[in-house]
Amino acid sequence: MPETRTWRESVKKMRGQEDKKKNLPRRYKTLRRNITALMILVTIIPLTVMAVTSALQYQKNIKAERITPMQAIASKTAHSFELFMEERLSALHFIASSYSSEILSGQATLHRIFRILREEYGGYVDLGLINNEGRQVSYTGPYDLLNKDYSDQQWFHEARVRGVYLSDVFMGYRDLPHIALAVENLNEKGESWILRATMDTKKFRDLLSQVNLDPIRDAFIVNDEGVLQSDSRLYGKVLENCPLELPDSSSGTQVKEVTDPDGRNVVMIYSPLVKYDFGLVMVLPQTSIYKAWHSLKQEIFFVYIASVALIILVVFSSTHRLVKRIREADEKRETAFRELEYTQKLSSIGRLAAGVAHEINNPLSIINEKAGLMKDLVDHDMHHDKEKLMRSVNQVLNSVDRCRNITHRLLGFAKRIGVKYEVLDVNEVLRETLGFLEKEAHHRDLQIEFNLPEDLPRISSDRGQLQQVFLNILSNAFAAVDDGGRVVLSTFEHDENTVAVSIGDNGHGMSEETMSQIFEPFFTTKKGYGTGLGLPITYGIVNKLGGDIKVESKVGEGTVFTIFLPTQPPGDRDNEQ
Amino acid sequence: MNSKASILLVDDEEEFVTTLAERLEIRGFQPEAATSGQQAVELMENRHFDVMVLDVKMPGMSGLKVMEKARELRPDLPIILLTGHGSTDDGVQGMHQGAFDFLMKPLDIDELISKISEAIAENS
Numbered sequence: 033m034p035e036t037r038t039w040r041e042s043v044k045k046m047r048g049q050e051d052k053k054k055n056l057p058r059r060y061k062t063l064r065r066n067i068t069a070l071m072i073l074v075t076i077i078p079l080t081v082m083a084v085t086s087a088l089q090y091q092k093n094i095k096a097e098r099i100t101p102m103q104a105i106a107s108k109t110a111h112s113f114e115l116f117m118e119e120r121l122s123a124l125h126f127i128a129s130s131y132s133s134e135i136l137s138g139q140a141t142l143h144r145i146f147r148i149l150r151e152e153y154g155g156y157v158d159l160g161l162i163n164n165e166g167r168q169v170s171y172t173g174p175y176d177l178l179n180k181d182y183s184d185q186q187w188f189h190e191a192r193v194r195g196v197y198l199s200d201v202f203m204g205y206r207d208l209p210h211i212a213l214a215v216e217n218l219n220e221k222g223e224s225w226i227l228r229a230t231m232d233t234k235k236f237r238d239l240l241s242q243v244n245l246d247p248i249r250d251a252f253i254v255n256d257e258g259v260l261q262s263d264s265r266l267y268g269k270v271l272e273n274c275p276l277e278l279p280d281s282s283s284g285t286q287v288k289e290v291t292d293p294d295g296r297n298v299v300m301i302y303s304p305l306v307k308y309d310f311g312l313v314m315v316l317p318q319t320s321i322y323k324a325w326h327s328l329k330q331e332i333f334f335v336y337i338a339s340v341a342l343i344i345l346v347v348f349s350s351t352h353r354l355v356k357r358i359r360e361a362d363e364k365r366e367t368a369f370r371e372l373e374y375t376q377k378l379s380s381i382g383r384l385a386a387g388v389a390h391e392i393n394n395p396l397s398i399i400n401e402k403a404g405l406m407k408d409l410v411d412h413d414m415h416h417d418k419e420k421l422m423r424s425v426n427q428v429l430n431s432v433d434r435c436r437n438i439t440h441r442l443l444g445f446a447k448r449i450g451v452k453y454e455v456l457d458v459n460e461v462l463r464e465t466l467g468f469l470e471k472e473a474h475h476r477d478l479q480i481e482f483n484l485p486e487d488l489p490r491i492s493s494d495r496g497q498l499q500q501v502f503l504n505i506l507s508n509a510f511a512a513v514d515d516g517g518r519v520v521l522s523t524f525e526h527d528e529n530t531v532a533v534s535i536g537d538n539g540h541g542m543s544e545e546t547m548s549q550i551f552e553p554f555f556t557t558k559k560g561y562g563t564g565l566g567l568p569i570t571y572g573i574v575n576k577l578g579g580d581i582k583v584e585s586k587v588g589e590g591t592v593f594t595i596f597l598p599t600q601p602p603g604d605r606d607n608e609q
Numbered sequence: 610m611n612s613k614a615s616i617l618l619v620d621d622e623e624e625f626v627t628t629l630a631e632r633l634e635i636r637g638f639q640p641e642a643a644t645s646g647q648q649a650v651e652l653m654e655n656r657h658f659d660v661m662v663l664d665v666k667m668p669g670m671s672g673l674k675v676m677e678k679a680r681e682l683r684p685d686l687p688i689i690l691l692t693g694h695g696s697t698d699d700g701v702q703g704m705h706q707g708a709f710d711f712l713m714k715p716l717d718i719d720e721l722i723s724k725i726s727e728a729i730a731e732n733s
Contacts (some may be wrong), residue, residue, distance in 0.1 A: 143728035393693040393714050394622050407633045427624055462616035474668045 050478040064355040073346045076340055083336045087329060094325045102301055102314060106251075107285050109243050110303040110312040113253065117308055121196060121215055123153055124227055128217040130368055133225040136161045136170060143172040149229075157210060157230040162188065164223045173230070191216050191226050198308055201233055201270055209233045209262075209270050233270075236262045243312075248320050254278065256309040266292070266315060278302055278311065284446035289318060346491055373569050391471050392438055402428045437467070453492050453601050458523055458531055459484040459494055465502040466521070469510060476515040483522040490598045491531050497573045498597075504566045505535045505593045512539025512591060529599055530579075536592035542585040550583070578602030615657065615730055618689065619649040619675060620664040629662075632718055638725075642657040646670025650678050653686075662721070664691045665699040665711075671701075676706060687728035691716070696709050 110195040127136075127145055135141050150170040158173020166183025182188040191197035191214040199212040214228040238252060240262055243251035252264040258274045260267065267274055275293045279286045285303040292298055297318040304311040319326075402424040409415045462484065466473075473480055509519045518538045526532040542550070551571050574581050578598040616638050619664055620626040623644050630640035641658070645651040649663070661679060665672035672690060679686055690703040690711035700711030709728045712721060 389693060394625065397714040397716065398622060398624045398628065401625055401632065405628050405632050405635075408632050412635055412636070424628070427628075431624075475666055475671075477668060607687050 033158040060355055060359050064351055070349045075343045087332050098321045103285050106303040110305050112239050114305050124215045128215050128227045133219045139170050142170045146172040152164050155231045155235050159229045200255050229486045250315040253310050395434040398431045399428050428432050452494050455490050456493050459468045461498050465499045479518040481520040492601050493577055501570050501573050504570045509537040513537045530596050533595045538590040541587040541589050543587055617641050617661040619643045621667045646675040649675050653682050658711040660725050661688045664728040687732050689724050
């Protein structure tokens with residue numbers, strides 16, 4: 033089996049160069065766009081991630097920094113409330129435990145104890161003893177409540193069941209907020225009795241005033257139903273419903289960012305009292321918390337925008353310079369390659385010159401002889417033979433035609449390298465090119481076999497360039513065969529977009545090593561007269577025309593070059609795709 | 610003295626060789642045209658020629674091969690070689706192999722006749 037090697041393997045370097053020559057402006061635009069996009073992505077994505085992460089972290093830190101102290105104040109104040117309640121209930125417990133119900137039933141004793149209680153603790157409004165039937169058997173205070181029956185009141189039963197009772201805030205007789213406390217005890221007979229006291233809520237205001245020092249804050253007490261147990265600066269008077277939605281009281285101190293019914297964005301800190309059905313609510317405007325954050329956010333945003341702008345500027349400018357340099361380098365390489373191509377072309381022309389000179393010499397010799405003959409006929413007075421004269425004249429004209437054909441072919445070949453597309457019959461171009469070598473084939477008795485189907489699709493390509501390609505490969509085939517050797521020219525439709533031209537010979541063939549180098553510039557097996565540029569240039573041209581070359585060869589059996597040519601120019605095909 | 614001298618003209622270009630024969634005939638020679646080396650050898654075998662005018666580059670049997678054959682058949686036959694411009698090497702090689710002289714195409718008829726005359730004179 034003949035070894036097969038595509039030229040792609042042999043001339044990767046050259047392919048790189050050639051590819052760059054296609055669609056220059058668009059290719060560089062794409063390159064610039066891709067590099068710019070890539071550089072912007074790899075710089076802006078980390079920058080953005082860093083900016084967002086930092087911003088979020090700052091936000092978290094600032095929030096923690098501002099809210100944690102508030103949380104602490106809220107918790108501490110709630111705890112103070114608890115201690116206050118605890119203390120007041122403890123005082124009642126102490127009295128109930130220290131004195132029997134009989135002693136406390138005495139009005140004078142109760143009054144004396146009440147007076148001491150007020151002096152020591154303050155805030156107490158009245159004090160009374162209620163027997164197990166719910167009747168107030170002794171009472172000291174500003175109201176006339178002696179013998180008042182509490183048996184049908186809820187608090188009385190709750191105090192009996194729990195042993196202790198603490199009421200919500202209620203409006204007393206003088207329309208002032210009060211709170212009632214009660215503790216249960218048993219007398220010697222095992223009958224229960226209840227010591228009940230009423231307190232004003234002045235102490236609430238005292239405790240809350242420590243929190244409310246800052247005028248932007250609002251702190252107040254609510255019960256489990258959300259009823260205000262103290263006045264709120266923003267949300268109403270005592271016993272009104274708190275309009276804020278309170279969190280679950282079982283979860284300890286909680287912070288919520290909410291929008292209140294008046295549309296204010298506030299941070300609500302809710303700290304429930306553990307033992308009692310109250311909670312402390314502290315409300316702060318969000319702006320006071322996030323003021324530092326908003327300021328920092330603006331700075332981060334400004335730095336981010338400035339950095340992005342700078343990156344884009346630098347990326348655009350450096351990419352522009354980079355692509356410009358790549359383009360310049362490509363153009364220099366292209367120029368060098370074109371010069372090389374031109375040199376090779378001149379070399380090809382030189383190689384042709386001998387053959388062409390011989391070819392032109394023959395019709396010239398005929399013209400010379402025919403003209404000489406006509407002169408002879410005139411000189412020897414034989415010019416009356418008109419038929420003979422005309423035959424000579426026609427043969428002179430025929431010979432001139434032959435010369436013209438040769439010069440036309442040469443002129444076509446010598447045109448500049450730029451690609452000029454036209455619709456071509458590959459078979460015709462192949463035959464035309466073979467015309468350059470016909471004489472050599474004739475003299476060396478070479479058998480030229482044609483397998484050129486008439487229905488081969490026409491292609492859009494460059495006639496001059498194709499001639500050079502065919503001439504280079506045909507010249508190699510002719511050089512590879514001995515006199516009397518065989519060269520087979522075939523064309524076929526490879527696929528619907530490609531026409532193939534196969535040029536085979538039964539010459540010396542090539543080793544694998546030679547095949548691996550044939551497309552490399554300056555590699556030649558024709559010692560002394562080869563330039564080593566024929567096949568690299570051929571490759572360059574075929575590539576420029578959007579085609580491909582395949583080589584099969586075996587030492588001693590011959591070589592087949594197959595040239596694949598697109599039916600449409602490469603640019604057109606790209607556009608169609 | 611050269612009239613009636615018989616000359617064998619060998620060239621693969623038929624128009625060239627027949628026209629040259631005609632012109633030589635006008636000048637009183639007895640030319641015979643052959644369009645291949647093989648035909649020339651056959652003519653030499655059957656007829657006597659005073660001079661052979663032979664193209665070097667011919668398909669099949671080349672001019673130099675015809676000359677070798679002529680040396681065998683007619684060692685004394687003077688041979689004038691015709692070469693194309695730029696192919697003087699072939700002419701020089703021919704002279705080394707015993708050609709009388711060589712001329713480059715296109716021919717100057719007077720020069721050819723002069724060479725033919727020289728060859729005949731030298732050979733006689």
